[in-house]
Amino acid sequence: MSVAWIEPDWPAPPGVRAATSLRVGGVSRGPYASLNLGAQVGDDPGRVEENRRRLADALGLPAEPVWLQQVHGCRAVRADQPAPMAADAAWTDAVGVVCAVMTADCLPVLLCTRDGGAVAAIHAGWRGLATGVIESTLAALGRGDLMAWLGPAIGPEAFEVGGEVRAAFLRxxxxxxxxxxxxxxxxxxxxxxxxxRLILVRQGLSDRAIYGGGWCTFANPRAFFSHRRDRITGRMATLIWREGH
Incomplete structure (x- = not known):
């Protein structure tokens, strides 16, 4: 089976490309089968490298994605800085720089300015959402006229949490x-x-400028990795970049 991905259903301007990988089309085995892109989850490094190569070829990426050291925090960094970087969001206004985040239940959020001049990818687990990862990324972009896309994440029917999680948001x-x-x-x-969505609207985005949502990674094991469902599992990647004209 060949590499497969989701293309965001949003009216991004010409020159902005984005995708979320599905778990099919790779060479990983066992709980990581098959297109695992996470290098820190116990999979064979050679297989991860081949999976990343396959994804890059399939999407026609202009460069190696900027892989972050994700820490469930709220730091947003400029992607065209020296890597690796401990952060949970990356942005760029440069052409040919690929912002990327990896998920397996957490919410990937993409941002794009209406003129296509800047893009960002956010790893938004509940901790990042509660502590401001979206807000810090918007601040780095300088806000402006933006649109957002919400990629595959664990759905509300499968994501049971304790009262401390709700309390963190209610603060x-x-x-x-x-x-x-x-x-x-x-x-x-x-x-x-x-x-x-609540955070994005609070930060000034119109609800009509927020797209995507509605998947459940937990409920669809053929398409998505899910840490809550499987514990030992791989990672999908959500990527965004600007192409040259």
């Missing part, structure tokens, strides 16, 4: 209660898509 405002549904004694079902 940012009572409106975040909309992202949680009671699931038992101090247990809640968290909706990462809803929480990200």
């Amino acid at each position: 940012n405002g009572p409106d975040f209660a909309a992202g949680f549904r009671e699931a038992g004694a101090d247990r809640w079902r968290a909706d990462l898509y809803c929480l990200a």
Whole structure:
């Protein structure tokens, strides 16, 4: 089976390319089968390297993606700086620089200016969302007229969390209660898509400028890796870059 991916369903300007890889079309085996792109999850490094090469060839990437050292934080870095970088978001206004984040339940968020002059990729787990990873990336971009795309993440029916997670969001405002549904004694079902939308709208994006959402990585093992479902598993990549004219 060949490499497969999702292309964002958003009206990005000409010259902006983006994709989220699916788990098919690679050479990894066992729990990492088959297109695992994560180098830090216990998979054979040679297989990961081949998977990354296959994805780059399939997408026609202009350069090796900038792979971050993701730490579930809120730091956003300029992608065309020396790597590796401990951060959970990368942005660039340069042509030919590929921003990338890896996920296996966490929410990948892409940002793009309406004129196509700058792009960003965000790794938004619940910790990053609660502590400002979207806000810090928007600040790095200088805000402006932006659109966002929400990629595949664990859905609210599968993402049960404790009360401490809900409390972390409610410290940012009572409106975040909309992202949680009671699931038992101090247990809640968290909706990462809803929480990200709330943050983006708070930061000035129109709801009509936010696209994507609606997948569940947990519920679709053929297409997606899921850490909560499998524990030992691979990683998908969500990438965005500017092409030359």
